[in-house]
């Protein structure tokens with residue numbers, strides 16, 4: 001069934017090229033391996049991540065789209081829903097079977113109708129509005145709640161670094 | 166700690182190793198020739214041989230006879246005979262043969278596989294260690310070989326088998342990689358691998374034949390030990406060929422036929438597709454199970470034979486037996502679940518009618534392909550039968566609307582959920598240690614007490630060594646190019662100052678950060694001038710963008726707001742059918758995104 005995964009990824013890639021969402025570029029790192037993508041996400045306007053370009057790696061399982069891909073930022077990221085090593089923790093990236101946080105209903109989890117585009121758009125939306133129920137990065141969640149100014153200062157630094165400045 | 170040494174054994178030393186063993190071998194031949202010239206040498210040996218031949222096992226005797234019957238010039242036969250008799254030269258001979266086999270393996274690897282990917286090298290080392298470990302356990306813990314002849318004979322036997330096993334594994338990995346990951350056309354690579362597999366198959370069958378003809382001499386136990394692995398290879402190779410070579414072609418063929426027949430009879434082609442699925446499914450399942458059972462029997466046999474229940478060897482063997490039984494149980498459970506879902510779908514979810522298919526213009530939401538035949542869920546959503554089947558194996562809701570499907574029959578439902586959990590566990594395992602699943606001798610390190618720690622930390626240790634070595638001193642020319650990069654953004658900084666700072670930071674971005682934070686003291690021009698510098702910076706970036714992104718027709722002295730419109734340019738990209746073109750387009754789009762963001766950022770700083 002892996003051929004099906006490849007065809008589906010190709011279709012998604014095509015859609016992302018011909019009809020790209022605002023501020024998002026994504027595609028396979030190498031045409032040799034369609035199961036590893038790099039995505040560039042622009043920080044949403046009007047938020048503390050505004051203007052940054054955040055690269056992330058997407059690793060697809062061979063039974064995609066039955067199982068969700070994994071997503072990991074390859075740049076510095078300080079965010080309540082991103083683990084310190086860059087892994088993104090959002091509900092639609094969790095397989096229907098496992099529930100690490102124990103709070104999601106199955107309706108919020110992965111399903112084959114999700115797509116790379118939907119994943120990246122939801123990541124943009126959590127950049128704008130962190131979901132502080134999931135404590136992927138406890139320090140960041142705490143700072144987001146209690147010391148917004150410091151949080152903004154750090155994210156400003158991350159934005160600048162992401163642009164190579 | 167043979168494991169540790171093996172693990173860190175770097176592959177490039179193959180050349181030095183072969184040079185050394187070639188030199189040893191040549192000196193041995195010279196020595197032998199010298200000795201053979203003495204007319205009395207044979208009788209000397211034969212007298213000493215009489216004493217030892219009682220100890221030598223039956224199979225060894227046969228080998229010596231074999232050698233004498235080989236049709237060779239007398240002098241060469243004498244030399245060979247001499248080399249096999251003397252204890253030291255025998256080991257040199259074995260070493261030379263090993264080296265030749267390694268070189269042959271290397272050659273096959275270069276011809277058939279080309280460059281290995283890093284993961285394949287990693288798997289190769291792990292396999293080698295595991296294989297070596299289990300064979301040591303087998304030879305010294307289970308059958309407890311005594312004489313050098315037996316050791317050499319078994320080493321040769323398992324050496325050849327290990328050689329074949331490793332190439333089977335390589336072929337499997339590579340075919341899987343080609344079938345799933347790569348989008349390039351790989352017809353010739355496939356042909357090469359299939360030829361290799363056929364060669365392996367014929368060697369393995371010859372080995373089986375050898376076992377069968379010499380079975381009486383060997384004794385039943387040794388015979389069973391020796392034949393088990395050959396059989397497993399002969400099972401595995403057809404499995405691989407069916408799964409990765411024949412199956413894709415067949416699928417393509419059936420798809421074409423489906424398209425031809427689709428108008429005539431929806432139901433008939435549904436049956437065709439179903440037959441195709443079940444046929445390859447059952448063959449693959451059967452071979453899988455047969456292979457696992459064979460291995461299980463082989464290990465059980467070893468445990469029983471070794472007879473010492475509390476030795477380290479039998480402990481390791483028992484762990485492996487446990488792993489094999491759970492694996493077999495998992496396979497069977499999965500199969501029952503599969504059958505149940507198949508029946509359930511047939512009963513509960515009807516085929517969508519022609520009208521429904523026409524009304525629903527969307528593609529299948531799971532594979533994004535057009536639906537010629539589909540099944541309908543109670544929530545009126547349509548999917549391909551095969552897609553739906555695969556999804557229902559792991560979840561019991563509609564993929565589109567999350568309608569919870571009523572999967573009755575509580576006992577079987579429980580098996581579904583338990584399968585889910587095992588799946589989850591496996592998925593985690595695959596993510597954390599991707600190599601673990603591909604052991605052909607699964608080694609549960611936690612049970613095998615003294616070496617368990619080494620098994621777990623050695624690979625990561627060697628990786629760390631490599632990564633720390635990869636940070637050499639930066640050369641002056643490298644520093645200068647980096648400094649020029651920084652200067653593009655901060656043109657008023659003198660290059661010497663930047664080079665000095667880069668020598669410490671070793672990174673363009675860190676130095677730029679230092680400048681932005683005012684850590685690099687430099688007599689600043691007055692504020693108005695600085696803002697003009699900023700302007701220049703921005704126009705520099707724009708220039709850079711026009712030079713890198715050749716397809717965006719921007720003019721040189723264009724202002725910032727206009728260059729934003731080049732955003733529009735990237736929006737209307739064509740999706741090329743040529744992989745190389747797609748790669749270039751993607752790279753350009755990424756660069757464009759970066760440059761636009763940089764401009765925007767600098768502009769915003771200017772405004773504030």
Ligand SMILES: [Zn+2]
Nearest residue numbers: 529532549552
């Ligand atoms: Zn489908």
Ligand SMILES: [Zn+2]
Nearest residue numbers: 544546563566
């Ligand atoms: Zn539905």
